[in-house]
Amino acid sequence: MKLYYAPGACSLAPHLIGLELGLALELIYASPRSKKLKDGSDFLAINPKGQVPVLERDDGERITEVAVILQVLADLSPAGTLLAPPGTLARLRALEWLNFTATELHKSYGPLFKPGVDPATQAFARAQLAGKLAWVDAEIARRDAAGQPWLLPQGFTVADAYLYNVLSWNPMAGVDDQPFPALRAYVARVQDRPAVRAARRAEGLKD
Ligand SMILES: N[C@@H](CCC(=O)N[C@@H](CS)C(=O)NCC(=O)O)C(=O)O
The missing domain is CATH 1.20.1050.10 (Glutathione S-transferase Yfyf (Class Pi); Chain A, domain 2)
Incomplete structure (x- = not known):
């Protein structure tokens, strides 16, 4: 999975949760100001909202919004310790x-x-x-x-x-x-x- 991030921005939370879970997230820098990736390509093509974080799943689906990305990541943990089971x-x-x-x-x-x-x-x-x-x-x-x-x-x-x-x-x-x-x-x-x-x-x- 890929995580589009900017240093110190609100993408830090999903980044650190990836590490807590031992997930190999591929980090891709996206500038929230210029809306460009490091290679100069258009970040708005990735997220038309122009905001980090974006989590790109292995099936290519892109998930935005910190609170939602965090739930997606937490639910990948088999023990579910980073959130709690649904319905509780x-x-x-x-x-x-x-x-x-x-x-x-x-x-x-x-x-x-x-x-x-x-x-x-x-x-x-x-x-x-x-x-x-x-x-x-x-x-x-x-x-x-x-x-x-x-x-x-x-x-x-x-x-x-x-x-x-x-x-x-x-x-x-x-x-x-x-x-x-x-x-x-x-x-x-x-x-x-x-x-x-x-x-x-x-x-x-x-x-
Ligand atoms: N509602 C979004 C907000 C994300 C957000 O505010 N990201 C900031 C960095 S912390 C950003 O990319 N700002 C650039 C902009 O809004 O143009 C979320 O919860 O993920």
């Missing part, structure tokens, strides 16, 4: 986190990375994010108190991979995470996983 409450809890991360967090970072966005819009985005991050911090602190290191009691899941991915943008996006100690410790904890370190190294990101 545990799976619904994981899907809640995936959806929250996609809709409440991920897209809120957009204005902080887009060139030319005016400072007032960026300040609004940061304030919105601060409110959401306060909730995430409290949720993580509650788990810490119960001795639970990951979002779900069953262990590390794709929900952690996606949440980590977007939280790792805070320094670059100028989002102050100092008021959120549980969240910062959680980011460090995820980043310490060998698969996460390996994915970051492969994308040329700092430890």
Whole structure:
């Protein structure tokens, strides 16, 4: 399978999950800005939405949207440990986190990375994010108190991979995470996983 990615973008989550699962994903760089692949060919021909990540299955079908790609990958794990079996409450809890991360967090970072966005819009985005991050911090602190290191009691899941991915943008996006100690410790904890370190190294990101 192929994964179209850009370093440090939201394709990091499926990349690291591929490594957690020991899958040999072929990484293909796609520029979210120029919409070109490294060989100069047109990324819009691969994904007309012009966005990474794209997972290309061996049958040629292309799957987009982080939260969906993560489910596809998790369901490839025979033990199903990176999500939970369909029809279980545990799976619904994981899907809640995936959806929250996609809709409440991920897209809120957009204005902080887009060139030319005016400072007032960026300040609004940061304030919105601060409110959401306060909730995430409290949720993580509650788990810490119960001795639970990951979002779900069953262990590390794709929900952690996606949440980590977007939280790792805070320094670059100028989002102050100092008021959120549980969240910062959680980011460090995820980043310490060998698969996460390996994915970051492969994308040329700092430890
Ligand atoms: N809804 C998409 C959003 C993906 C997305 O925002 N990708 C960013 C990188 S993190 C991108 O490719 N941005 C370029 C653009 O939107 O033109 C998903 O969840 O996969």
